[in-house]
Amino acid sequence: MFFYQPIVLKNGQKCILRNAEASDAVRHHAYFVQTHKETDFLLTYPDECTMDIISLERQLKETKCSGTDVEICAFVDGKLAGSAGNNLIRDCAKMRHRAEFGISIKKEYWGLGIGDALTKACIECAKNAGFLQLELEVVSENESAINLYKKHGFVEYGRNSRGFRCRDGRWQELVLMRLELDENDRKI
Template sequence: MRIDQQEFIVSDTTYVIRSAKNIDAKELSEIRLQIDGETENLDREKGEAFIDIQGFEELIKTDTENKKNLFLVAVIHDKIVGFSRCEGNRLKRFAHKVEFGVCILKDYWGYGIGKNLLKESIAWADSNGIKKITLNVLETNEKAINLYENFGFKTEGILKNDKLLSDKEYYNTIVMGRFNG
């Protein structure tokens, strides 16, 4: 599905949030790889589960055509600096919900990009009859957890010792959800 483009100004920086387009595929493949190497907050190591240009073209096409999916990009000066996806499920018992995920280049943390991608995703979900948004977040990512809580997400569970990070320690994943019913 698509949304109307939105413009934001934070700390004298203007950025746009819009639906992903087919022409974004190459850049998305590149920045996803870069983001995976910049933080341990995500599920992947750099290069794992690599998505090439064709893979992103297929994701964008699927997400554009499916009314239960949303693929957004954040753009500064014609450069994609982050993206988010809401992915629904075709099974009737899960058709009321989507799973949210977000990635932002580290150089652009602190500009409210993640917050605004989330806000636009929630607005889209609420206006399209989606009752629940779920997400997973690493227990040490307190800034993200606080953001999600401020938008009405609640902790629904904890996956104990779920991720092994570079310090050779195990960390919990927090499962969060927002229900609008």
């Protein structure tokens, strides 16, 4: 699914939102490691990025060619500043209407509107792909993310008090959220 959109950030900088491409694999890998060092709110630890560059290239290429899945990157001055995407949860008749949304932003770009723009872009792509529901899980302490999702119409439908088990033994509660998209009889 093709996506391209130039935007202007809150600080006046120009930012390009576009599909991740196979040629982005090296910087996408470095981005993953960096963003996962900067916050404890993401699913994995930095050392859990075990995918090699060739496999990542293949994955990014497949996602770009997908009719349902999408990975959108935000570039500021040619640097990867943020990334978000939708993935079909399961390819079976009863679940083809559902996609999972995920997002991360480099810390130096927090608060500039990249998260807002990427969320909006992924919602648009989910609708274009024919999804009827976009879902996510977010650590309950991540108030800025929860507020962003609510701004875009996501609603809480549950909590998992033992959603993440951290290496230090702590539990992180996950808030389950969904956005019901315009139902219009589109088929996936």
